[in-house]
Structures are given as C-alpha cells and as structure tokens.
Amino acid sequence: GGVICGNDDNTIINIMGGSFINNSSTKQGSAGGFGGVIASFGTLNITGGSFEGNSATNKGGAIWLSRNAKSQISNASFLNNQADIGGAISASCRLNISQCKLDQNKANWGGAVYLDLGGDIEQSIFNNNEAGKSGGAIYSADAVATIKNCNFSANSALTKGGALYFNGVDKGKIKPDSKVDISTNTCFKGNSVTSESSEGGAIFYTPYI
Numbered sequence: 302g303g304v305i306c307g308n309d310d311n312t313i314i315n316i317m318g319g320s321f322i323n324n325s326s327t328k329q330g331s332a333g334g335f336g337g338v339i340a341s342f343g344t345l346n347i348t349g350g351s352f353e354g355n356s357a358t359n360k361g362g363a364i365w366l367s368r369n370a371k372s373q374i375s376n377a378s379f380l381n382n383q384a385d386i387g388g389a390i391s392a393s394c395r396l397n398i399s400q401c402k403l404d405q406n407k408a409n410w411g412g413a414v415y416l417d418l419g420g421d422i423e424q425s426i427f428n429n430n431e432a433g434k435s436g437g438a439i440y441s442a443d444a445v446a447t448i449k450n451c452n453f454s455a456n457s458a459l460t461k462g463g464a465l466y467f468n469g470v471d472k473g474k475i476k477p478d479s480k481v482d483i484s485t486n487t488c489f490k491g492n493s494v495t496s497e498s499s500e501g502g503a504i505f506y507t508p509y510i
Contacts, residue, residue: 302326302340302365303355310369312343316350316377321363323354334359335391337382341365345372352377357384360415361391362406368393368417375399383407387415387440388430396420402428409433411440411466412456419445427451432458435505436466437492444469444479444506448487453503455491462505463492470507481506 303324307314321338328334337355339345345366352363362382366372371394378401379389388406390396395418402425403413412430414422419441427438437456444467453464469479489503 302336303338303357305339306336307339307341307343307345310343312341314339314341314343314345316345316347318349320351320353321355322351325355326357326359328358336361336363336365337384338363339365341370341372342367343370345370345374347372347374347377349376350378351380352382352389353380355382360384360386362388362408364390364392366390366392366394366396370394373397373399374401377401379403379406379413381405385409387411387413389413391415392420393417398425399423401425403430403438404428406430407433411436412438412458414439416441416446417443419443421447422451423447423449425451427453427456427464429454430456432462434459435461437462437494438464440466442468444476444481447482449482449484450486452488453490453492454488457493457495458499459496460494460499462501463494463503464489465504466501467504467506475508
C-alpha cells in the first residue's frame with residue numbers, strides 16, 4: 302500500500318473523497334508491489350475520491366484487496382493507473398463496483414480491473430483502458446459476475462477480450478457455477494484486440510458458449 306495498508310482482517314478503511322495522485326508500491330525482492338494507494342486485508346469502503354497516476358509493480362495500480370477482504374467501491378474515478386495485474390484495481394475477493402469511471406488504466410491482465418472471484422459491476426464507465434495481454438477493461442479469473450448499465454468504449458487487449466475476459470474453466474474442467482449476466486442496458490463500442498491470433502473484440506469467455 303503506497304499510502305494506506307490495512308494489514309489485518311479486522312481493519313476498516315473508509316474513503317469518502319479526496320485525491321490520490323502519483324503514489325506507488327514497488328516490489329522489494331520477493332515482497333511488495335501491491336496497491337499503489339491502498340492494500341487492504343480487511344474492510345474497504347470507498348464512496349468517492351479520485352485515483353490518478355498511481356502504480357504498483359505487481360497487483361493493483363491504485364487498490365489491492367486480499368482474499369479475505371470485503372469491499373464496495375462507488376462514485377470514484379480511476380485515471381491512468383497501472384500495474385502488472387489490475388491497472389486500477391486487483392481484487393482477490395469478490396468485489397462490488399458502482400457508479401465509477403475508469404479511464405486510461407493499463408496492465409498486462411485486466412487493464413482497469415482484475416477479479417479473482419468475480420464481482421458485481423453497475424452503472425460504471427470504462428474508457429480507453431488497455432491490457433498488454435488479456436481483458437482490456439476487466440479480467441475475471443472466475444466467470445461468476447453481473448454487469449449492469451455499464452459502458453465500455455475503446456478498450457483494447459493484445460490477445461483476448463478487448464473489453465471483458467471471463468474464465469469458466471478450472472484445471473481443464475468447466476466450473477459448474479460459472480454464470481455471467483450482462484444487462485441489455487450495457488453498451489460496448491469500439492473495443493478491440495490487436496494481435497493476429499486474437500479473439501473476442503469485446504468479450505472473451507472460455508469455454509466457448
């Protein structure tokens with residue numbers, strides 16, 4: 302956590318506004334590099350705020366959440382953050398995001414958001430995010446997610462899922478609980494994949510459906 306670390310499952314962090322600009326978390330040897338602004342092992346509630354130009358050498362250019370963390374993020378903006386995994390946010394827990402704007406974030410996996418356990422994304426805008434590999438806006442390692450009333454515009458990935466990447470396979474077997482719901486009020490415009498062997502200009506889901 303470049304600014305804040307909630308280093309315990311019982312920690313509660315409430316962010317209700319403010320600006321977090323050009324902060325970073327850098328890997329030292331085999332440790333660190335998680336959450337350019339915030340690393341949380343407990344409860345993180347964000348109900349406003351601006352996160353711009355933050356970076357992490359590992360996961361979560363602005364925010365990283367552990368497997369046991371609990372988090373809801375709303376009414377916040379994330380601009381030009383970057384990391385190897387999850388340019389703005391990397392969550393090992395299930396994550397709720399609503400009424401957020403995520404622009405110009407970059408990562409290899411999950412240009413804006415990386416989800417280990419899926420999540421619920423509502424009324425949010427993802428523009429011009431970029432993945433060096435897969436999931437230009439969102440990479441979900443677990444295909445259990447709902448996306449409602451969102452806009453995805455001009456996001457890109459090199460190989461798979463210009464806007465969204467979902468993995469419904471575990472150790473070669475289809476996950477029995479895999480389910481992705483995308484509402485009819487969600488718009489995809491101008492998303493792309495750029496390599497010759499690329500797949501899923503807007504959405505990539507494995508296995509194929």
